[in-house]
Amino acid sequence: MATGEQGIRIGLSAVVIALRERRACVLTTVGEDGAAALPFGPFDPVRDRTFELALRAFVTAQTGFRLGFVEQLYTFGDAGRDSPRATPGPDHRREISIGYLALTAASADAPAADARWTPVLDVFPWEDRRGEGPAAAEPLVAGLRAWAGDDARRLARIESLFALTPAQRWNEGLVLDRYELLYEAGLVAEAARDQDRPVPATAPGRAMVSDHRRILATGLGRLRSKLKYRPVLFDLMPGVFTLSELQAAAEAVAGLTLHKQNFRRGVERTGLVEATGRLTTGTGGRPAELFRVSSADAQGGEAMGLPLPAQR
């Protein structure tokens, strides 16, 4: 009988998010076939005392960045995650990957070596609702409808996840659900690749190595959801910032255009920021006041996040 310890390897994958030029970006490396990959490090059960310490160490070593907020996402271990056809032989190494979400404050430093900052909305273009809004997803939805045919359950899922009827509202946190829907429908490059079908040229977004895009979707979804009930956005911000910059950051992460006044009122109500009294200059208009994270209880244990009032 198999003892359950043969051929297991554990790796740590990091979804490292930072803001660059008002866009939410993820730290990627160049994978084997030229596609983007997440930073990945092996977990050594002898040397590494905890997952989190191992993660922080290898990300800093590989990229030079110090991670602030770190949170475990999910453990991925399904057989054939990247190639379901391959039937594992007895000598097959089972690869299990523990995904982590990490946030770093914006930094002007260029990443080391072959690391890149990839805008997350280039990977998931349909997650950006700031421009035309619902119209942006039109071609995608057409493809989904074709896949669904007259399957009522599929149609309901599409309508719900993409908020197609006016009654439903777009839930920006369901990044993974939408990606998995597109994967099932065969509309993303990975779906074709995993079945050795030719990848259509129209496949939306940037494909990634193995199941890394799924891991990234998990991370972005977690971050978006968390914005609303934990003060995580400040882990992406520099020490001082204007309220407009804060709003731009929230918009870049959530993929939504927010309502200015309501956002400000909401931020004020949380008490998470405090004015410094100093002003910016050269914003193109009236100088903005600079704020910082409130020194009071601010990051304190209590549930507190930022409002995300949509601007229609």
Added chain:
Amino acid sequence: MATGEQGIRIGLSAVVIALRERRACVLTTVGEDGAAALPFGPFDPVRDRTFELALRAFVTAQTGFRLGFVEQLYTFGDAGRDSPRATPGPDHRREISIGYLALTAASADAPAADARWTPVLDVFPWEDRRGEGPAAAEPLVAGLRAWAGDDARRLARIESLFALTPAQRWNEGLVLDRYELLYEAGLVAEAARDQDRPVPATAPGRAMVSDHRRILATGLGRLRSKLKYRPVLFDLMPGVFTLSELQAAAEAVAGLTLHKQNFRRGVERTGLVEATGRLTTGTGGRPAELFRVSSADAQGGEAMGLPLPAQR
């Protein structure tokens, strides 16, 4: 150099929740030293295609229960999770455990073999705010204050997590945070045990094997949080139920006394339940109408949970 594949074993731990006699209970087995343990199954990388299938199989085999809702919680793998003193030698097997939350509809069946249904609020008595409310946690808080001394950060954490000032409100989802606070303060039996100190007789709640109480805290916290934005409570309910039973279930899980009218209005607004027209009999008072989960879009993808309006 260590290759990262020696001596790793992966196990699956299940936090299986069900309602028994109007209490939220967790399925436990009897651990080595007589303490309760979570059902645990090894993960066989050759035989098991996915974590979830393996989990469902071994729980059904061990206990006879079919699991409904299943969700991954967290992967626990810190060295010395149960005994930090032990320095791992080269032959030390590193045990990594993937925790899952599972919900089963109430069932009259007795669990098989040495399995038990343990009321979760017996494990975490301080999580029950239904009785005297804040007063129930008084002795605990005294212990925490003694530990904190005049450390302002510790005091703020205690006040926040236990909602000691009237301005703060009790957040029922922070089960893990409160357990970890108590562990750090050395007030739960596991903290003493892990440092070979004698376990004080006053240690609150029921201790569990290894770090299983931490895993259970993770599961209960996740379930409580999820109640509010996903229709998970129905996975604990029988096919038909009265609104009072639904409220009692929500109260048993959340550890709160809810406001009857507001709860009902809120449930109605979600559209998640529909009346059957039938009435109960023998409730001790006026017969109640029986409801069922709405057959419409009900479980549909959209975010929908139940309100938890506190009754002071």
Added chain:
DNA sequence: TCAAAAGTGTTATCCTTACACCCATGT
């Protein structure tokens, strides 16, 4: 007839949404 539990009506308050408008600077 009374206790016990089911079920309903109504109001005050707060947060969200949405509207329109004024302010200060650089060009």
Added chain:
DNA sequence: ACATGGGTGTAAGGATAACACTTTTGA
């Protein structure tokens, strides 16, 4: 002057919280 972005006031609508009350059964 005027474009650009910063910053503000106020009112309508809906959800929540809190109040007390009626209805229907079993003992």
